[in-house]
Structure formats: structure tokens, C-alpha cells
Amino acid sequence: MSGQVLVVDHLAVSVAGQQVVEDVSFTVPATGITAVLGRNGVGKTSTLKGVLGLYQRTGEVTLAGERIDALPTHKVVQRGIGYVPEDREVFARLTVSENLALAERQGSATRERREMVDRLFPDLVQRRDQMAGTLSGGQQQMVALARVLLNDNLLLLVDEPTKGLAPLIVEQVIEALRLASATVPILLVEQNLDVVRRLAGDAVVIAGGRVVHTGSASDLLSDELLTQRLLGVHAESGEVRP
Amino acid sequence: MSTIVLLLATGLGLGALYFLVASGLSLIYGLMHVLNFAHGAFLTLGALLGYAAALRLDATSWPGFIASILVGALVGAGVATLTELLLIRPLYERHIEQVLVTVGLSLASVALFEGIWGTDPTFIRGPAWLDETTGILGARVPNDRFVIIGVAALVLLAIVVFLRRTRYGMIIRAGVENRAMVTALGIDVRRSFTLVFAIGGAAAGLGGVLAAHYFGYVSPSLGGSLLIFAFIVTVIGGLGSLTGAAVASVLVALLQQFANYYAGGTGDFVIVLALAGVLLVRPSGLMGKAA
Numbered sequence: 467m468s469g470q471v472l473v474v475d476h477l478a479v480s481v482a483g484q485q486v487v488e489d490v491s492f493t494v495p496a497t498g499i500t501a502v503l504g505r506n507g508v509g510k511t512s513t514l515k516g517v518l519g520l521y522q523r524t525g526e527v528t529l530a531g532e533r534i535d536a537l538p539t540h541k542v543v544q545r546g547i548g549y550v551p552e553d554r555e556v557f558a559r560l561t562v563s564e565n566l567a568l569a570e571r572q573g574s575a576t577r578e579r580r581e582m583v584d585r586l587f588p589d590l591v592q593r594r595d596q597m598a599g600t601l602s603g604g605q606q607q608m609v610a611l612a613r614v615l616l617n618d619n620l621l622l623l624v625d626e627p628t629k630g631l632a633p634l635i636v637e638q639v640i641e642a643l644r645l646a647s648a649t650v651p652i653l654l655v656e657q658n659l660d661v662v663r664r665l666a667g668d669a670v671v672i673a674g675g676r677v678v679h680t681g682s683a684s685d686l687l688s689d690e691l692l693t694q695r696l697l698g699v700h701a702e703s704g705e706v707r708p
Numbered sequence: 709m710s711t712i713v714l715l716l717a718t719g720l721g722l723g724a725l726y727f728l729v730a731s732g733l734s735l736i737y738g739l740m741h742v743l744n745f746a747h748g749a750f751l752t753l754g755a756l757l758g759y760a761a762a763l764r765l766d767a768t769s770w771p772g773f774i775a776s777i778l779v780g781a782l783v784g785a786g787v788a789t790l791t792e793l794l795l796i797r798p799l800y801e802r803h804i805e806q807v808l809v810t811v812g813l814s815l816a817s818v819a820l821f822e823g824i825w826g827t828d829p830t831f832i833r834g835p836a837w838l839d840e841t842t843g844i845l846g847a848r849v850p851n852d853r854f855v856i857i858g859v860a861a862l863v864l865l866a867i868v869v870f871l872r873r874t875r876y877g878m879i880i881r882a883g884v885e886n887r888a889m890v891t892a893l894g895i896d897v898r899r900s901f902t903l904v905f906a907i908g909g910a911a912a913g914l915g916g917v918l919a920a921h922y923f924g925y926v927s928p929s930l931g932g933s934l935l936i937f938a939f940i941v942t943v944i945g946g947l948g949s950l951t952g953a954a955v956a957s958v959l960v961a962l963l964q965q966f967a968n969y970y971a972g973g974t975g976d977f978v979i980v981l982a983l984a985g986v987l988l989v990r991p992s993g994l995m996g997k998a999a
């Protein structure tokens with residue numbers, strides 16, 4: 467089991483009484499970045515929210531050998547999962563430093579981590595007292611990333627961190643993720659296949675509420691036909707189309 | 709001129725009472741999406757037990773008055789905390805049931821209070837100075853108005869400082885914006901639910917004691933009648949906005965007083981019109997976040 471940080475077994479997720487993820491099983495290795503791929507609306511975000519307990523779920527979820535599928539969200543997170551949500555979800559009416567302070571978990575955030583985050587995102591240091599809602603999309607993404615990097619986590623769940631960002635900012639996000647992945651495994655939902663190619667070791671493809679493919683990310687993305695069939699794109703063109 | 713000053717003072721006093729009730733309603737709704745119909749019961753019980761405490765010491769003495777305020781606030785906080793823990797929390801995330809349980813509690817508590825204290829209002833007394841008046845620009849303003857306005861202003865200040873300067877305050881502000889994300893940071897947001905109930909209950913209980921002095925009596929229906937206007941204030945101010953509640957409390961009470969005096973006792977009617985007007989033009993209230 468030591469090779470896997472997260473084991474998801476027959477996970478079903480529902481929102482408002484409607485099942486949005488049918489039956490998903492996959493594992494996340496204890497090192498590196500694992501990509502979750504799939505067409506729009508296939509349930510990638512809902513899978514992450516199911517793992518976190520933000521959406522109702524059934525099935526087994528095991529984090530570092532311990533079952534977490536019966537725990538409420540805050541306890542799941544306290545066990546060591548950092549979540550970067552799809553739309554960043556920073557607190558618009560809190561300042562940057564309040565957003566970061568709120569994210570610091572007791573006994574998990576350290577001085578070294580704070581300094582590392584400050585070095586990684588100098589922009590945020592300058593804008594400490596600015597309301598997070600007035601930041602640019604890229605800066606908000608940095609707040610969302612900083613929130614998880616401040617803590618000592620077993621796993622990061624990162625949902626489309628490059629969505630809607632300018633190329634230069636995308637590079638910064640890639641750098642931050644690469645740096646983070648040296649010390650913590652990451653489960654990354656990402657539509658930009660170029661980013662996936664550069665970061666991910668493994669890939670999990672979801673379609674029709676189930677996992678339809680798992681394996682090496684580079685093998686998948688170099689197989690034109692397979693990529694086309696699973697994701698509806700040409701691997702070269704990069705973006706996944708609905 | 710003296711009439712206007714008197715109406716202003718009376719309106720501000722009433723607005724202060726509205727705020728003491730509406731502040732809690734707004735915080736609770738903002739964080740938990742629950743309209744708390746039991747809030748009037750917190751106020752009534754605070755007033756009844758607060759006055760009982762004053763009688764023990766000597767209702768006409770200052771120690772008696774101060775004791776009644778403290779007891780009112782404590783009783784309000786205590787009963788609100790119990791309400792959250794015993795009735796609201798077990799119905800976590802079931803908003804309709806939560807609201808229904810507060811409706812039930814409010815009805816049951818009025819019946820209970822009537823059983824214990826009777827249905828008739830009890831006329832109360834306080835320190836003599838409270839019933840005396842102070843001349844302002846020719847108007848004779850009852851002194852209790854100043855106390856009520858002052859206490860409400862202190863409560864507003866205290867809540868603002870708490871929200872701005874403490875970690876729990878920060879959690880509450882964040883929770884009002886996006887509760888799910890607060891839990892996704894590893895924070896048990898339910899603790900802050902209990903806390904906003906306690907704070908709102910304390911303000912309401914304290915408001916009950918002051919309302920008793922404003923109206924000159926305590927009765928089991930005291931809370932219910934103020935609660936209606938506090939709801940209107942909360943909606944006009946913008947559900948979940950403390951500043952909105954403060955501003956709307958003053959506006960609504962002044963409008964009510966002036967309409968009552970200059971438009972033949974139509975105050976309540978004008979308030980309902982104002983509510984309809986605000987809902988038409990700004991459905992999220994004066995300072996609510998866009999729905």
C-alpha cells in the first residue's frame with residue numbers, strides 16, 4: 467500500500483439527490499502528479515468534491531491507509547488534503563493575508579512554509595492588505611495555491627489551475643505545481659493537455675461516470691487515436707473540446 | 709423643531725432596539741441561511757428574567773438596572789446556544805426543517821411564558837433618571853432613549869471589532885461568503901454557527917431588557933412584535949449584512965415614527981411599502997450581496 471497515497475474504490479457522488487459520478491475507482495501514487503482527464507461535465511470536479519465530502523458520496527476512499535469516506539469535510543482536510551478549487555474560491559471580502567491566515571492549519575503551517583510561499587508569490591506579499599476580490603484571476607489563483615502550500619499535506623487536489631489564465635501566469639502556476647510536487651503528491655484536473663504533458667506522470671480518464679483508462683500520461687497523450695477517442699481532441703491541439 | 713427632535717430621538721431609540729434584534733438575525737442568516745423565528749423568544753426571556761433580576765436587587769436602583777442588562781444578555785446567549793446545539797445542529801443543512809423548528813419554538817415559548825408569567829403586561833420601573841427627560845433644542849427627550857442608543861452603538865462596535873479582529877470573526881465573515889470553502893480549509897464551521905447564535909441571542913436578550921424600558925412593560929408577546937420589524941429591517945438592509953442591518957434599523961424606525969406622526973398613524977403601512985419598494989428595486993437589500 468505504501469506506493470499509494472489515495473485509493474478511491476467504487477466512488478459514487480450525488481448533488482441535490484442526483485447522481486453525477488456513478489462508479490469511479492482509481493489510485494494516486496505517493497509521488498508525482500496524477501492527471502484526471504475527461505470531457506466537460508463528465509464529473510472530474512464532482513469526483514474531487516466527493517473525495518473531500520463536499521458532495522454526498524458512497525464507496526471507499528482511503529488516504530494513506532486510513533478510511534476517510536465517513537468523515538466530514540473539515541476532518542478530511544485536517545488529515546492532510548489541500549484543495550485548490552476550480553474557480554479558486556478565494557474569499558473576496560477578506561484581504562490576501564486574511565485569506566492565507568484562515569488557511570493555516572494548527573500544527574501544520576510553519577515559518578519555513580510561509581517564507582517559501584512568500585518567495586514563490588512575491589505579488590501576494592505586496593498585496594497583503596488588498597481585498598482578494600479585487601485581485602486579478604492569476605493573483606487569485608496564487609492565493610488559492612498558497613493556501614494549500616502553507617500546510618503540511620499528504621495530497622493536493624488541484625482543479626483546473628490554469629483555466630482562463632494568460633500564458634505567462636500559466637508558466638508560474640506550472641512552476642509552483644512542479645515545486646510542490648517534489649514534496650507532496652498531486653491529483654490534478656487539467657484540460658490543457660500541454661500542461662498535463664509537462665507535469666503529469668500518470669493519467670486517469672473519466673467518461674460516462676466511470677474510469678475508462680489509467681496509465682502513463684505520456685503514453686496516453688502520444689497515442690493520437692486513444693486521446694481522440696477518450697477526450698475528443700487531437701493531442702497536438704492541446705485543449706479538450708466538449 | 710422640538711417635535712422633530714423628539715421624533716428623531718424616539719425613532720433612533722426604536723431603531724436601536726430593531727438593530728439589537730436584527731444584528732443576530734442577519735448574522736445567523738448570513739452564515740447559516742436560517743431565518744430564526746425563535747429570536748423573539750430570546751428577547752422575551754431576556755426581558756422577563758432580566759427584570760426578575762432587577763426586582764431582586766431593587767428595580768429602581770442602578771445596580772438593579774445593570775444586573776438586568778447583564779442577566780438579559782446572558783439568558784439570551786444561553787438559550788440561543790442551547791437552541792442551536794439541541795434543535796438546529798441535528799438538522800444540519802436542512803434549512804426548511806431548521807426554520808420550521810424555530811417557528812415551533814417561538815410559538816411554544818410564548819405559550820410557556822404566558823403559563824408562567826400570565827398574558828398581561830407587567831409595568832416595570834427603573835432608576836428614576838431613566839424616566840426623566842433632558843431638554844434638547846426645546847424637546848423633552850426621555851433619558852432612556854440615550855441609554856438604548858448608546859448600548860446599541862456599543863454592541864455594533866463590539867460585533868464589528870469581533871468580526872474584524874478575531875480569528876472566529878474572520879471565519880464568520882468567510883463563512884458568510886462561502887461556507888463550503890471554509891470547511892475545505894479544515895475548519896469546523898459548525899462551531900461558528902453556535903457562536904453566532906450566542907452573539908445574536910445576547911444582543912436580543914439585552915435588547916429585551918432595553919425594550920421593556922422603552923415601552924414601559926414586559927410581556928410574553930414583547931419579542932414577537934419587535935421580531936416582525938426586525939425581519940423587515942434585515943431584509944431591507946440585505947440579509948447577512950451587519951452594516952445593512954444597522955443602517956436599515958435607523959431608516960425603518962425613523963420612517964415609522966415620522967409617518968405615524970405626520971401621516972396619521974400610517975407608520976407600519978409605510979414600512980411595508982418601503983419593504984416592497986426595496987425588494988422591487990434591489991431584491992438583495994440595501995447592502996446585501998447580489999443574489
Ligand SMILES: Nc1ncnc2c1ncn2[C@@H]1O[C@H](COP(=O)(O)OP(=O)(O)OP(=O)(O)O)[C@@H](O)[C@H]1O
Pocket residue numbers: 481482486504505506507508509510511512513552
Ligand atoms: N452543484 C451542482 N448542482 C447541480 N449539478 C451539478 C453540480 N455540480 C455538478 N453538477 C453536475 O454534475 C455533472 C458533473 O459536473 P462536474 O463539474 O463534476 O464536471 P467536470 O468534469 O468538472 O466539468 P468541467 O470540465 O466543465 O469542469 C454535470 O452534469 C454537472 O451539471
Ligand SMILES: [Mg+2]
Pocket residue numbers: 510511512552625
Ligand atoms: Mg470541473
